[in-house]
Amino acid sequence: MGTIEKRSFSFRLRRSFGDGGSTNSRNSNNNSSTCTNHNNQKRCSTPLTPTSTSTGRLEVPGASVSRRSSIYKKPDKNDGGQIHMIPDVELPLMTFADQYNIEKTLAEGCFAKILLCRHRPTNTTVVLKAVHAELTTIKEFQKEFHYNYELSHHHHILSAYAVAFQTMDYYVFAMEHAPYGDLASNIGPNGLHETACKLIAEQLSSALGFMHSKNLVHRDLKVENVLVFTPDFTRVKLCDFGATTKKGLLVHKVKHTWTSCVPPEQLELIKNERFQCLPISDSWQFGILLYNILTGNPPWLSADWVKDQAYANFMKYEQRKTTKVPENFRRFSPRLMRCFRKYLTHDTEERCKITEVNKYMKDRWVECRISASKSATLISPTPQDQDSCIYLNQREGRLSGDENKLRFRRMMSSYGLDVPIDQGMVRKRVWDWLSTCDASFDPEVESLHALEM
Numbered sequence: 001m002g003t004i005e006k007r008s009f010s011f012r013l014r015r016s017f018g019d020g021g022s023t024n025s026r027n028s029n030n031n032s033s034t035c036t037n038h039n040n041q042k043r044c045s046t047p048l049t050p051t052s053t054s055t056g057r058l059e060v061p062g063a064s065v066s067r068r069s070s071i072y073k074k075p076d077k078n079d080g081g082q083i084h085m086i087p088d089v090e091l092p093l094m095t096f097a098d099q100y101n102i103e104k105t106l107a108e109g110c111f112a113k114i115l116l117c118r119h120r121p122t123n124t125t126v127v128l129k130a131v132h133a134e135l136t137t138i139k140e141f142q143k144e145f146h147y148n149y150e151l152s153h154h155h156h157i158l159s160a161y162a163v164a165f166q167t168m169d170y171y172v173f174a175m176e177h178a179p180y181g182d183l184a185s186n187i188g189p190n191g192l193h194e195t196a197c198k199l200i201a202e203q204l205s206s207a208l209g210f211m212h213s214k215n216l217v218h219r220d221l222k223v224e225n226v227l228v229f230t231p232d233f234t235r236v237k238l239c240d241f242g243a244t245t246k247k248g249l250l251v252h253k254v255k256h257t258w259t260s261c262v263p264p265e266q267l268e269l270i271k272n273e274r275f276q277c278l279p280i281s282d283s284w285q286f287g288i289l290l291y292n293i294l295t296g297n298p299p300w301l302s303a304d305w306v307k308d309q310a311y312a313n314f315m316k317y318e319q320r321k322t323t324k325v326p327e328n329f330r331r332f333s334p335r336l337m338r339c340f341r342k343y344l345t346h347d348t349e350e351r352c353k354i355t356e357v358n359k360y361m362k363d364r365w366v367e368c369r370i371s372a373s374k375s376a377t378l379i380s381p382t383p384q385d386q387d388s389c390i391y392l393n394q395r396e397g398r399l400s401g402d403e404n405k406l407r408f409r410r411m412m413s414s415y416g417l418d419v420p421i422d423q424g425m426v427r428k429r430v431w432d433w434l435s436t437c438d439a440s441f442d443p444e445v446e447s448l449h450a451l452e453m
């Protein structure tokens with residue numbers, strides 16, 4: 001296994017935003033890495049040897065069904081087939097420079113680096129996830145890589161290449177590049193409009209439903225772990241399988257994740273208490289994510305009805321102790337509220353499956369938009385339009401000209417206007433439209449000048 005010392009720390013990738021500045025985490029303590037596999041050597045060792053790269057070939061996930069046929073086996077009631085067998089594989093020792101040109105660090109923390117690279121032998125752009133070897137165990141690394149690789153052929157799960165190796169300092173695996181980054185960097189302070197949220201919800205529920213069908217629980221669903229491949233959100237993918245665990249195993253809490261993402265039944269646990277890992281924790285996190293993308297923020301800081309008034313209000317409503325819709329949910333339609341109740345119920349027995357949201361796709365989700373200013377008029381031709389209006393108004397000022405153009409194109413393409421068009425006319429229409437949406441609209445607002453195409 002090389003000369004790298006195994007240590008049992010979990011690794012963190014620090015993020016600079018979120019609720020309370022917490023960091024989020026790789027799970028250091030679930031038990032799935034106990035599933036070592038000796039019968040599976042052929043399937044598992046092949047992709048990890050240097051030959052796949054030294055021959056100048058980067059295997060694209062899903063290209064070889066036969067080698068990865070385990071995933072197609074129907075899981076029995078308590079298992080997901082061989083997917084839970086984490087192979088023990090030697091990782092070839094090499095340096096990044098042997099085969100890669102590092103072009104950019106996409107994200108960096110104390111414990112891992114996400115590097116945008118060019119794989120020289122194939123002239124392919126890849127992202128390398130480099131985990132500090134001192135801060136994780138090789139088993140944890142292999143588990144993450146294995147699950148990511150085995151799940152890769154789902155359309156809405158990030159594809160991992162059949163390439164993993166170690167350097168003197170890191171355990172590394174290769175994956176495809178998401179050109180638009182993660183969802184966290186794509187949602188404005190007022191969230192995305194309903195159409196985009198529905199698209200995202202549909203794709204993520206499909207990815208998570210697929211994982212659940214394999215008896216796997218993601219356990220770390222949040223906006224940072226959803227990657228964006230098209231500017232109109234028609235293609236997003238789930239990533240980061242560091243906390244992924246087989247359903248039913250006894251686990252500890254995922255450490256250092258945003259507290260807003262932690263389900264109430266886990267918040268209530270005492271320190272170091274273990275609990276059974278179940279898909280309903282993904283359902284909870286899905287409900288939080290849905291709210292987050294619709295509004296730009298999580299609904300509360302923590303699902304603690306004693307300490308967090310916003311959660312206490314929702315819990316009373318959800319348990320039908322009051323008919324008063326909590327203020328921060330008032331913009332949503334009764335149908336979406338019904339959906340939220342099912343995902344965000346305190347009662348774990350009542351909580352819905354991850355795919356429940358699909359029943360609500362034809363419904364209206366947002367009834368009216370709360371403006372930044374309470375006194376502002378809330379009426380617009382369609383609430384969707386107004387979402388975009390606020391989004392442009394408040395977010396774009398922080399962005400560069402290129403980013404502004406990109407956002408603008410995304411907005412237009414979500415309205416089917418991504419064909420070549422008269423940009424002058426478009427701009428005039430957007431300005432007219434903005435001024436009818438919002439009485440306080442200032443045509444001189446600096447950010448809008450950046451929309452000049």
Ligand SMILES: Nc1ncnc2c1ncn2[C@@H]1O[C@H](COP(=O)(O)OP(=O)(O)OP(=O)(O)O)[C@@H](O)[C@H]1O
Pocket residue numbers: 012013014023024025026106107112114127129158175176177178179181182224225227239240242
């Ligand atoms: N393939 C990719 N393409 C583009 N950006 C990526 C890719 N993979 C990861 N990132 C960026 O790096 C960030 C961290 O990635 P990832 O979640 O895999 O790392 P991590 O160390 O497990 O993070 P954490 O445990 O903090 O969630 C993502 O939120 C995303 O912004």
